[in-house]
Amino acid sequence: MTTELAHRETTVDLKTVCKTARDHRDYGEHHSTLHPEVWQALRASPLPAAALPVAFGGLQWPAGQIIDAVRQLALADPSAGWAAAIHAPAGAFTARLDTQTAAELGLGPGKPPPLIAGSSIPAGTAEPDNENVRLRGTWPLVTAAPQMTLAVLAAPDPGDHATRWWWVAQDNVHVLQDWDAVGLRGSASCSVTCDTLVPRDHTVRLTEPAAFDESLYRFPLYGLMAACIAAVAQATAEQALAAFRELATTATPRHAAATLAHLGPVQETYAHAATRLSAAAAHADSTVETAWKAAQNGTVPGTERAALRAACSHLVQTSATLCQDLFETAGSAALHRRSPLERYWRDSAVAARHALVASRGQQLAGALMLTGTAAKDL
Template sequence: MTTELAPRSTALDLETVCKTARVHRDYGERHSTLHPEVWQALRDSPIPAAALPVAFGGLQWPAGQIIDAVRRIALADPSAGWAAAIHAPAGAFTARLDPRTAAELGLGPGKPPSLIAGSSIPAGTAEPDDGHVRLRGTWPLVTSAPRMTLAVLAAPDPEDHATRWWWVAQDNVHVVQDWDAVGLRGSASCSVTCDTLLPRGHSVRLTEPAVFDEPLYRFPLYGLMAACIAAVAQATAEQSLAAFRELATTATPRHAAAPLAHIGPVQDTYAHAATRLTAAAAHVDSTVESAWKAAQNGAVPGAERAALRAAYSHLVQTAATVCQDLFETAGSAALHRRSPLERHWRDSAVAARHALVASRGRQLAGALMLTGTAAKDL
């Protein structure tokens, strides 16, 4: 995905994350969490501050730069990329907080950016309690749950029952070590439980305008999050293509006279897969560029929001199909651990099931395209 060049120091910081993630890539497969050195590299990198407002000590990068940073890390390790895909856009959540509340949550100039994670599934309850709100429940699939420093958990507003996102300090959540998915195993996307009192002001609605009227916060927030998920899927498929190329030069199927690379149907499958992925990624690039230009000039029109969600979903589904096709085409040669094709297949299948890029995202885009009705979470 195209983006403006980052400052040299930032590029070096991201490269440190990539190198560390690449070295410890197998650790996540065995332990269902990233290696401690990878978590530390992510924490020390620009990722937690990428979308954080400058007023809160953040970098406030352009949308394309955030997306590209996530893809770079995912090329080193999709699980580390997935963690980055959650933490990088999460800073934009804070753009809906007033400065005083942000300070209460430990956000501000001179303070280390929080590693923000959470759940958009309104799995808990928020009930009035002596001038505060008692938030309780269990939220599944919270990426980086054991390492996050600030949680954002969705629950209905006790006043009008619309969904709000409640800010909870790490000390007030309990992590359930239940992450045992087939792919993206290092992302540590565990469940969390919570039963705590919060000021009502420690919550936001993501469908409301941001406090800061800046291009990054006019860019669709759900679109930015979906774009980061798509960046991980794209990187996974790119790695799958690279792994297949390497395998195809040496693996010779039984009863074949030459390696896979010299077999006509295999050549056809590879060319089709590479072209589909390139086309889907190029389409995402063009929609991001168009929406970013709109955000720089004002509000992003509904049609462009729909185009973004449709393009992200298409890229993710294309990436999953590419990984599956290459895994199947490789035959028994892909079953060995020295070939990472089966891991790419598993990782891409898990990424494709995220709600932002699965059927719900496509339905929101299609609803606007067909009926002109724009949902608030488009």
């Protein structure tokens, strides 16, 4: 796996980022953000440049490599993996910019890649103001908002009211320290507000083709983001299985003569959970590979886009159900923080509520499967 940027003097490899995240994974539980050393490692890692076009100084990794990197980090800490799941594919947003606009936003060879954060919820307004638009609003759930260097925020186009994403410099965005979710606590998914002028061409529409006719940018952008989220969910479930195995060898339920590991119903639950996860992960991997081959050859058909989104949603929901089943099967032994099983249960529940992999993602896929109608955000 390629793990070096052109900025070699400030780059750390993915293995180092994972170790740093693992060493400080408890920090997020108490501070609602990752440890400063983890943020520093993430910024200096290949991940912010993974999906950034080569023309803008990025690495432009294949989709599968981006997804795998996110999963590796999530195995170390789901919250750190969640930050990567948002920031790593976000570089592909910039593939819809022309060279001049990209340069105005500070993108280009020899420049450090941005840490892009944003919100796809059209929670703001963009009103014409001479040669600019005035962007106002409050956007919730902006992952790693305190650490971002460039924001991209959704708001209706003042012309046709279709959703556009507006690029805003970090200095023009105010971060509200309001992240208090039950899981993925270290991700710092805060709300942001702004009231600022934005040049009219500092905007993209994600449903339009990219400016670069490259495999990564022919790959479905929403599918890439959904797959990265699914990678976090998969890693969380894998860690939950490992935590349950460890707990089952020592925990003995009241009125039982043996540990959990020796009880037939528990063994059945575990085997079923492990098999479900393996099957869902294999199916998701297969749809990513199929879509990537299509992207390399040209256009990804709507049927394959739908299969990708459905598989990613299925993997996320399977992972969340698995974590809940294991938590309940462990009984009172799972209530103590000395076992991370309860944390994985909480993290998976939060991940499963992201719009890209919740009911909306399934509905988009099902609509095409049943009616042949493909939504632009499939």
